[in-house]
Amino acid sequence: MNADALEGKIQTAQQRLAALLHRAEELPPPQEKFLATLLEELFVSLEELQESIEELHSKKEELTGTHLALEPQQWSYRELFDFAQDGYLLTDAQGIIQQVNRSASNLLNLHQGFLLGKPLSIFLTPETRLIFHNLLPQVHHRKQIRDIEMCLQPAQGVPLYCAFTVDTIRNHQNQVVSLHWLLRDISKRKQAEAALKQCQMHYRSLVETQGELVCRFQSIGTLTFVNAAFANYFGKQPQELIGQNWISMALEADQEALLKHLAFLSRENSEGTIEHRVKLSSGEVGWQRWHHRALFNGEGEFIEFQSKGEDISNIGKAFCEFHQHQTEEKLPPTQNKLPDVLDALPAAVAWISADLRFLGVNRYWASSWGLPPETFVGKKVGSLNNLVNFSKFVQQFLNNPVEDASQEIEIEVDGTLRHYLFVSYQYPSQGEAVFIGTDITEYKQTQQQLQAALRGKEISLQEIHHRVKNNFQTIYSILQLQSSQLKDQQLIEVFRDIQSRLKTMGLLHQKMYHSQDLTEIDLAEYIQDLANYLFLAYCQQANKVVLKLQVNRVLTGINTAIICGQIITELVSNSLKYAFPKKDKSEIFINSTHDNYGKLVLMVGDNGVGLPEEIDFNNLQSLGLRLVNSLVKQIQGNSEINTDNGTTFKISFTENNRLQ
Numbered sequence: 001m002n003a004d005a006l007e008g009k010i011q012t013a014q015q016r017l018a019a020l021l022h023r024a025e026e027l028p029p030p031q032e033k034f035l036a037t038l039l040e041e042l043f044v045s046l047e048e049l050q051e052s053i054e055e056l057h058s059k060k061e062e063l064t065g066t067h068l069a070l071e072p073q074q075w076s077y078r079e080l081f082d083f084a085q086d087g088y089l090l091t092d093a094q095g096i097i098q099q100v101n102r103s104a105s106n107l108l109n110l111h112q113g114f115l116l117g118k119p120l121s122i123f124l125t126p127e128t129r130l131i132f133h134n135l136l137p138q139v140h141h142r143k144q145i146r147d148i149e150m151c152l153q154p155a156q157g158v159p160l161y162c163a164f165t166v167d168t169i170r171n172h173q174n175q176v177v178s179l180h181w182l183l184r185d186i187s188k189r190k191q192a193e194a195a196l197k198q199c200q201m202h203y204r205s206l207v208e209t210q211g212e213l214v215c216r217f218q219s220i221g222t223l224t225f226v227n228a229a230f231a232n233y234f235g236k237q238p239q240e241l242i243g244q245n246w247i248s249m250a251l252e253a254d255q256e257a258l259l260k261h262l263a264f265l266s267r268e269n270s271e272g273t274i275e276h277r278v279k280l281s282s283g284e285v286g287w288q289r290w291h292h293r294a295l296f297n298g299e300g301e302f303i304e305f306q307s308k309g310e311d312i313s314n315i316g317k318a319f320c321e322f323h324q325h326q327t328e329e330k331l332p333p334t335q336n337k338l339p340d341v342l343d344a345l346p347a348a349v350a351w352i353s354a355d356l357r358f359l360g361v362n363r364y365w366a367s368s369w370g371l372p373p374e375t376f377v378g379k380k381v382g383s384l385n386n387l388v389n390f391s392k393f394v395q396q397f398l399n400n401p402v403e404d405a406s407q408e409i410e411i412e413v414d415g416t417l418r419h420y421l422f423v424s425y426q427y428p429s430q431g432e433a434v435f436i437g438t439d440i441t442e443y444k445q446t447q448q449q450l451q452a453a454l455r456g457k458e459i460s461l462q463e464i465h466h467r468v469k470n471n472f473q474t475i476y477s478i479l480q481l482q483s484s485q486l487k488d489q490q491l492i493e494v495f496r497d498i499q500s501r502l503k504t505m506g507l508l509h510q511k512m513y514h515s516q517d518l519t520e521i522d523l524a525e526y527i528q529d530l531a532n533y534l535f536l537a538y539c540q541q542a543n544k545v546v547l548k549l550q551v552n553r554v555l556t557g558i559n560t561a562i563i564c565g566q567i568i569t570e571l572v573s574n575s576l577k578y579a580f581p582k583k584d585k586s587e588i589f590i591n592s593t594h595d596n597y598g599k600l601v602l603m604v605g606d607n608g609v610g611l612p613e614e615i616d617f618n619n620l621q622s623l624g625l626r627l628v629n630s631l632v633k634q635i636q637g638n639s640e641i642n643t644d645n646g647t648t649f650k651i652s653f654t655e656n657n658r659l660q
Contacts, residue, residue, distance in 0.1 A: 087162075087183030093176045095120045095136060104183055107162070109154040120181070125151040125159050134478050139166055140176050141481065148474070149186070161190045199453055212446070213288070213309040219302060221247035224520075233311065235281035251277040251285060262305065265294040273406055273421055275312065287313045289421065289438070291447070306454070308447060315347055315436060348420065348437040352394055356381045359432065368413050386412040390422070390435075397424050398433060408440070419444045475502055493577075497624070500537055500573055504530060504565040521561050524551040527590060530565055531572060538576040545580060548589040554600065563631050564602060570624040571604040571649055579608025579647065595652065605648030611641070 087104030091097050097115050105112045108123055115123075121132050128150040135148060144167050152160045165182040213233055216225040223246050231238040234249070250258050254276035261274045275289045290309040296302055342349045348365040352358060358376040366373040369384075382391035389409045397405050406423045420437040479502070483495035507530060531547055556564075572588060580586040591603040628649070632639045637653030 087181075087185075089120065089181040089183065091120055091179045091181065093140070093179065095132070095179070098178065107152055107154065107160060107183060107185060109156050123152060125153045127151065135166070138477065138481050139168055139179060143168055152183070160185055161187050212443070213311075214307070214450075215246065215309075216304050216306050217246040218304050221245040224304060230309075233280075233286075234278075249278055251279060253277075262292060262294075265292060265305075267294070267296045267300055270294045270296070273408060275406065275423055286311060287315065291443070308443070308450075310443070312438070315345055315438070345436075348435075348439075350376070350435045350437075351432065352381060352398075352435060353432050354398055356391070356394060356398070365437075370414075393422060394424075394433070394435065397426065402426065409437070473506055496537065497573065500534065500569050503533055503537075504562075504569045507533065507565070520555045520557055523554040523556050523561055523564060523592065525553075526561055526565065527551050527568060527592070530568060531590060534569060534572045534576065538573060545576065545586040545588055548587060550589070550591045552593060554592060556600075560635065563635055567602070567628055567631050567651065568604055570628050574624050575606040575608060575647070579606045579610075581609065599652045599654050601650065601652045603648060603650050605642075605646060607646040610643045610645075610647050 084101055084103055087107050088099075088101045089097055089104050090099035097118050097120055100112050100115045102112065105115060108115065110123075121129050124132055131148065131150055135145065139145060144165065146165045148164045148166075150162060150164055152162050154160060163184045163186050165184075167180040167182075168176050169178040169180065171177050211229055213230040214225075214227040215223055215230050217223045223241055223244050226238050226241045228238065231241055234241065247255055247258060258274065258276055261272055265272055271291065271293045273289065273291045275287065277285050278288055280286050288309045289312045290307050292305050292307045294302060295304055295306055343363045345362065345364060348368060349362040350358060350365055351360045358379050358381065361373050361376045363373060366376065381387060381394050390411060393407050393409055404423065404425045406421065409420050409422055411418055411420055418439055419441045421440045422435050422437040424433050424435045426433040479495055479499050483492055483499075486492050486495065507526070528549060528551070531549065535545070535547060568590060572590070575588050579588075586606070586608065588606045589603070591601075593601050595601050629639065632651055632653070635653045637651055640650040642648040642650070
C-alpha cells in the first residue's frame with residue numbers, strides 16, 4: 001500500500017465518523033444505543049488504519065533493503081559511466097546536458113562541471129547543428145537512433161568527427177524525459193577514408209599507365225575489365241572487349257591447356273602462370289605469358305580471375321625456330337647445339353641432359369653469373385649453390401612423363417634474390433630438355449603493389465556506397481517525419497514523390513555496397529526491387545494493380561542505372577496515382593530488351609485511362625514528365641509515347657551493356 005492509498009483510507013474513516021456525529025446531533029436523547037454503534041464503527045476504522053500502518057512499515061523495510069542492495073550496483077554503474085572509453089552524455093528532452101562522463105569532457109576539452117546545464121548543440125560545429133535540431137524531433141518518435149555522424153567543436157583544437165547514438169528514457173505516460181547519448185570518435189576512420197580514396201586514384205593510375213596487360217574475367221571466360229595496354233595489344237577499345245570471351249581469344253590448339261590451367265586454381269592454390277598463343281586482329285599469332293590469380297570471398301566462393309600478362313612473341317618464335325631446326329637436321333656437337341638466335345634473347349636459356357648436366361647455355365644465362373658460356377658445359381646443375389631450387393625443378397621435370405612445364409623459382413644473383421619464371425620443354429627421344437627463364441622480379445613487385453591498391457579500392461568503394469546509402473536514408477527519414485506533420489494532401493504527395501526519388505538512388509547504392517563487383521550492377525534485379533518499393537509506397541492503389549516484368553539480365557554502370565531508376569520511378573508512380581481511378585483489371589508493365597542495333601530499349605506502360613489528347617509533349621507542365629525528358633536527354637536517348645489502350649513510354653539509348 002502506498003501513501004496515497006493510506007491517505008484515502010484515513011479520509012474515508014473521517015467521513016464515516018463525521019456522518020455518524022452529524023446523525024448523533026440530530027437524534028433526541030437518550031443516544032446510548034447510537035453511541036455504542038458509533039464506538040463500534042470507530043473501533044473498526046482504527047483497526048483498518050492500524051493494519052494499513054503495519055503494511056506501510058513492512059513496505060518501508062522492503063524498500064530500505066532494496067536500496068541497500070542496489071547501492072553497490074549504482075556505484076558500479078557510476079564507475080562504468082565515468083571510465084568508459086566512449087563519451088556518454090545524459091540530457092533532458094530538449095538536449096540540455098545533465099550528466100557527462102570523463103571521455104566526453106576529454107573530447108570537448110572542457111571540465112565536466114562546466115558542461116552541466118549547457119545545450120549540447122553549442123558544442124557542435126555550425127554545419128552540423130542543423131542535423132542535431134532535425135534529429136531531436138525524430139527521437140520523440142523512436143526508441144533509438146544509431147550512428148548519426150556529427151562534428152564536435154572542442155574548446156581548443158580541430159573539430160572531431162563523432163558517431164552519435166541516442167536512446168530515449170520515457171515515463172509511464174510514454175513521454176520522453178531524458179536522452180542518453182553515446183559519442184564515438186571516428187576521426188581516424190575519416191582520415192582512413194581519405195587515404196583509401198587516394199589509394200583508389202593511385203590504383204587507377206597504376207593500372208591504366210603500366211605497359212603490362214591487365215584483365216579480369218569470370219569463370220566461363222567473360223571479360224569484366226581490361227586496361228588500356230590490353231586493349232591496344234588486340235587493336236580494340238576497352239569497351240569493345242568487355243563481355244567477350246577471354247578463352248576464345250587464345251589459339252584453338254591452346255584453349256584446352258588454358259582451361260585445365262584455370263580449373264586447377266583453387267582457394268589453397270590460387271595463383272599460376274602459363275604461356276600460350278593468341279589470335280591478333282591483324283591475323284597474326286602472338287605469344288603471351290599470363291599470371292592468373294583466382295579471387296574468392298570470405299565464404300570461399302569464387303568471384304573471378306585477375307590476371308596480368310606480357311608479350312613474349314620474340315621468345316616464343318625463337319624457340320619454335322630452334323625446335324624446327326632441331327627436328328629437321330642433326331645438330332652439331334653439344335657445345336654448338338644452341339643456335340645464335342638464342343644468344344640474342346633477353347632470357348636465360350639452358351640445355352640440360354637426362355643426367356642433370358649442362359649441355360650448353362646462352363649468353364644471357366652465363367652473364368647473369370659473370371662466367372663464359374663454356375664454363376657450364378658438362379657441370380652438374382646442382383653444383384652451383386644458388387641453383388638449388390632450379391636443380392629440384394629440373395630433376396622433377398625430367399622424371400615426369402610430360403612434354404612441357406613452368407614454375408616460378410627464386411635465384412640469388414650477385415647477392416640479390418631474383419624471381420624467374422622458367423618454362424621447360426622435353427624431348428623423350430633424346431632424354432634432353434631446354435629451360436627458358438625470364439626475370440619477373442619487377443613484375444612480382446608491381447603485382448604486390450596492384451593487389452594492395454586493389455584491396456584499398458574495394459574497401460574504399462564499399463564504404464563510399466555504404467555512406468551514400470546512409471545519407472539518403474537520413475534525408476528520407478527527415479522528410480518522412482516532416483510529412484507526418486502535414487495536413488495539406490497536395491504537400492504530402494510532393495513529399496512522397498521526393499522520398500521515392502531519394503529511395504531510387506539509395507536503393508542503388510545499397511545494392512552496390514553488397515555487390516561483389518563494384519563497377520556494375522544487374523539492372524533487372526534493381527528494377528524488380530525498385531518496382532516492389534514503389535508499389536508499397538503507393539499502397540492505396542497498388543493492391544489493385546498487377547505488375548508485369550519482362551526484364552533481361554543487363555549489366556550496366558552505376559550512372560546509367562541511376563537514370564533508368566529515376567525514369568521508372570517517375571513513370572510507375574505517375575501510373576499508380578492517376579492511371580486507374582475506377583478500373584478493376586489494372587496492369588503496369590516494365591520491359592527491357594536490346595534491338596537489332598544493339599540499343600537498350602526500356603518500355604514502361606499501363607492500361608489505364610491514358611493521357612489527355614491535347615497534351616503537348618514538347619511543352620509539358622508536369623514536373624515528373626519534364627524530369628523524364630531531361631533524363632532521356634542526359635543519356636542521349638530517344639523517347640516515344642503511345643496512348644493507345646493506356647499509356648506506354650518507349651526509351652532507347654546506346655550503352656555499353658552486356659546482355660546475358
